[in-house]
Amino acid sequence: MVSVLKDIWTGLTDIIYPRVCPACDEVLGLEDRDICFTCRHTLPETDYHTFPGNPVAVHFWGKVPLTAATALYHFSKDGKVQHMLHHLKYKHRKDIGLLLGNFLAKTLKDHPVFSTCDLIVPVPLHPKKQLQRGYNQSAVIAEGIAEKTGIPVGKDILIRNTYTATQTRKGRLERWQNVDGKFILTKPKAIAEKHILLIDDVVTTGATLEACAKVLLSQPGTKVAVAAVAHAEM
Numbered sequence: 001m002v003s004v005l006k007d008i009w010t011g012l013t014d015i016i017y018p019r020v021c022p023a024c025d026e027v028l029g030l031e032d033r034d035i036c037f038t039c040r041h042t043l044p045e046t047d048y049h050t051f052p053g054n055p056v057a058v059h060f061w062g063k064v065p066l067t068a069a070t071a072l073y074h075f076s077k078d079g080k081v082q083h084m085l086h087h088l089k090y091k092h093r094k095d096i097g098l099l100l101g102n103f104l105a106k107t108l109k110d111h112p113v114f115s116t117c118d119l120i121v122p123v124p125l126h127p128k129k130q131l132q133r134g135y136n137q138s139a140v141i142a143e144g145i146a147e148k149t150g151i152p153v154g155k156d157i158l159i160r161n162t163y164t165a166t167q168t169r170k171g172r173l174e175r176w177q178n179v180d181g182k183f184i185l186t187k188p189k190a191i192a193e194k195h196i197l198l199i200d201d202v203v204t205t206g207a208t209l210e211a212c213a214k215v216l217l218s219q220p221g222t223k224v225a226v227a228a229v230a231h232a233e234m
Contacts, residue, residue, distance in 0.1 A: 022087040022096050023080035034099050035084075043081060044074040046231060049107045049114070056231050059206030064213045067195065067223050068113040071203055071231035072104045081230050085201055089137050097137055100229045101144015108197075109149045114225055117197035119154045119190070120145055123212055124183070126160045141229060142199045157191060158212055159184050183215045193221035203228040 019028040023039035031037075048054035048070040057069040073081045084100065087093040108114040122138035130136050142153045162182045185191075196216050200209055203226070213224045 022084045022093060025083065034095070039080055044076070044079070046071055046074055048072075048231070049111055055233070056203055056206070056226070056228070059203065060210060060213075060226070063206075064210050064217065064224075066213065067225045068111070069226040070107070070114075071228040072100075072107060073230045075202055075230035075232035085137075085230065088140070088201070089133065092134060094135060094140050097140030098144040098147070101141040101146075102148050103144075104141065104227060104229060105145045105148035108145065108227060114197065114227065115149075116195055117151055117225055118194040119157075120151050120197045120199055121154045121157045121191075121212075121216065123198065123200040123208055124156075124158050124160045126162070138200050141201060145197070145199065145227075151197060154187070154190060154196075157185065157187050158215060159186055183212050185215050185218065188219050191216060191222050192219045195223045195225065198224055198226045200226075200228045202230045202232055204232045204234060 019032075020026060021028055021032070021036040021039055023035050023043065026036055028036055046054070048056055049068075052068065054070060056071045057066070060066050060069060075081050075085075084096055088096045088100070120142045122136060122142040125133070125136045125138075139153070139155075145151065146153050160182055161184050198209060198212055198216065203209060206226075209226050209228070213226065216222055216224050
């Protein structure tokens with residue numbers, strides 16, 4: 001009886017406030033919990049986790065020693081992945097960040113390298129930007145990964161001490177200059193001798209992740225793996 005009443009209530013609310021798929025903006029069916037069936041099965045997965053020399057890993061070659069690097073989806077302008085990340089970052093849809101973290105976790109939890117990580121560290125936002133947005137989208141994605149893998153999230157391990165302009169439309173050198181020296185390690189003992197899973201929403205040139213990884217690797221015995229929801233090629 002309770003289940004029937006719940007279905008009736010869901011149907012009524014969907015009529016008044018129709019739920020839409022964050023990937024394609026089409027109205028969700030009753031059987032769709034978060035994204036529509038079509039988008040769930042057609043999001044552009046990369047399979048980068050299956051080969052070490054993937055395009056994300058290449059960004060870091062000769063710059064910072066990572067144990068592994070991957071991104072779950074290909075990012076394209078006006079594509080489904082961009083729509084989902086836009087809802088997460090600018091429309092207060094934390095549920096989408098958790099969902100994307102859950103999806104990413106499926107490729108990490110049984111991986112021979114990623115599954116050995118001890119701690120998840122999200123790329124931090126400057127406090128001013130986080131206040132404007134309400135939360136750090138990378139931290140929400142990290143929480144989604146933790147839900148499915150059991151790897152704990154290290155909070156405030158890294159902080160961004162300087163407010164920087166958006167990386168959009170910047171080249172690789174400009175992106176690196178925009179983030180170099182902008183991150184501080186606040187809890188060095190918390191990561192010493194640990195394998196860190198560094199998380200971001202989108203990787204383009206890898207400049208932000210590179211800057212964060214170098215700070216984390218300054219601690220003795222620390223190892224770093226990198227994972228992002230999407231990879232955007234310049």
